[in-house]
Amino acid sequence: MDLRKYIADLRSAGMLKLINEELSINYEIPYVITKFDKGPALEFTNVREFRTAHVVGNVVNTRDKIYRALNVKSDVEFYKKLLWAEEVASSYKTMETNNVVYEPLPNVDLTRIPIPRYFELEPGPCLTSAVVVGMDVKDGILNASIHRLTPIGPDKFVIRLVPRHLYRIYVRNRELGKDTPISISWGLHPALLLAAASSPPFGIFELNIANALLDGSLRIKVLDNGVPAPAYAEVVMEGYISARETTKEGPCMDVLGTYDEVREQPVVRITRIYIRRDSPLIAQALVAGYSEHKLLMGIEKEAKIWQFVSNVVPEVKAVRLTDGGCGWLHAVVAIRKQSDGDPKNAIMAAFTAHPSLKHVVIVDEDINVDDLNEIEWAIATRFRADEDLVLIKYARGSTLDPVALDPVQGITTKMGIDATRPLNSDINRFKRGIIPASIDLNKIKLE
Known part of the structure; x- marks a missing residue:
């Protein structure tokens, strides 16, 4: 499976629209994408x-598109499949093939790649939807993540x-005086x-998780630097994260819809670029802070929240990382409780499952977690602050939180309702x- 087959499937299902007007990759295309944020x-x-x-844009901006890509029908079916794939990843090691769809460019020149420019204060174009695979040079540990x-x-x-698994690999290599070999793959299923x-836990290779999700059909190509890349990408780059060279990064837009702070960050040196042989090249534009970004970042966290809360309450009916919470900081969990203590256990479990979570609301099963009016109604009619509020001070949250007490560590105060x-x-x-009445309102005429 590759991005092109997935796009063709969306088109045949009426879930993708063509835009033939001439538009610039700088600002104009991203602007149009945001105006159809939850659309096709x-x-x-x-x-x-x-x-x-x-x-292409908005290719995974709704749940139905994500579920279509993985051939699942519901939230719980998706959660179970993703959690299963993480659990069995070691049994789905990716197989190497020489049957790749891309070929090397004669010269390394990033200006030949259609990288969009998104927001006015950003320093230039930004690659936001590429998968970076990094390798620990001592132990051969591989990690795939989006950066x-x-x-x-x-x-x-x-x-x-960010201080997660690729950063850990980078630090381990840097301590040995070694650059970190990487591949960067863009335009993927x-x-x-x-x-x-x-x-997943450190050491579980995410491409093996993808292989499980794709029923073992994923194939890879091992590049000259020893790092694998998917065999069916639109663009693949080979390179190294420098152990010594850094420069200023930012300001760039993040998932909260705010500009991230400027930081000293590592430099990546690209040694080879591969481009898909069959034209046209398909570039995926992902606009930070909009639905596609929120879903990709948050939906696996929903699965973890569903799993952890299910361990402490009788039944979890629904989980949602909300749009207003940027798909990251706020959650709503609907449960069927058997004890008045269940909601507080659910609050603690949700914070454990997703450490960046800042606020969580626990509601009954009759509340629609996708309807903010119903959620607010539940708070208005079923919540008493002196009994039902949980405050956790000085907890680690998200480093993205602009009001964190310690933005470096993300120290903040968390709240459960x-x-x-x-x-x-x-x-x-x-x-x-x-009102116990059933009337066809189409027959009611307003004059």
């Missing part, structure tokens, strides 16, 4: 600066490394993006009123 996938066929390339990459020359990026955005009705209460006191 878009394919731009007339890119002003790159006549032999198309740009912000800003070109700073014809053969160099500056990479944003959604299963690879979802796997790369997941957080129990917006469930008391079990010993009169249930009718907590029900919405229903």
Whole structure:
């Protein structure tokens, strides 16, 4: 499976629309993508600066597109499949093939790649949807993850490394005085993006997770630096994260819809670029802070929250990382409780499952977690601050949080809200009123 087959499937299902007007890859295409944020996938066929390339956007901006990519039908089916893939990843090691779809460019020149420019204060174009595979040179440990990459020359990026697994590999290599060999793959099937955005234990290779999600069909190519890359990518780059060279990175947009702070970050040196042989090249534009970014970052965390909360309460009906919480900081969990203590256990489990979580609301099963009015109604009618509020001070949260007490470590105060009705209460006191009438409103004429 590759991005092209997935796009063709979306088109046949009426979930992708073509835009043939000439538009620039700088600002204009990203702007249009944001105006269809929760709508159809878009394919731009007339890119002003790159006549032999198309740009696609919003390809995984809704749950139904993600579920279609993995052949699942519901939230719980998706959660179970993703968690299963993480568990069995070691049994789905990717197989190498020489049957790749890309070929090397004669010269390394990042300006030949259609990297979009997104926001006005960003220093330039930014690669936001590529999967970086890094290798521990001592132990051969591999990690795949998605990172912000800003070109700073014809053969160099500056990479944003958060203190997670690739950063750990980079530090281990740096302590040995070694650069970190990497591959950068762009234009991939959604299963690879979802796997790369997941957080399995250190040492579990995310491409093996993707292989499990794809029923063992994923194939790789091992590059000259010893690092694998998917065999069916649109663009593959081979290179190294420098152990010594750093430069300023940012300001760049993050998932909260705010500019991340400027930091000193490592430099990536690109030694070879491979481009898909069959034209047009398909470039995936992912606009930071919009639905595609939020879903890719957060949906695996929903699965973890569902798993952890399911271990402490009788039944979890639904989990949602909310749009208003940027798909990252706020969660709503609907449960069927058997004890008035269940919601507080669910609050603690949710924070354990997703350490970046800042606020969580626990509601009853009759509340629609996708309807903010219903959630607010539950808080208004079923929550008492003196009994149902949980505050956790000085906890590690998200380094993205602009009001964190310690932005380097993400130290903040977390809040849980129990917006469930008391079990010993009169249930009718907590029900919405229903008018018992069934009328076809299409037959009612307003004059």
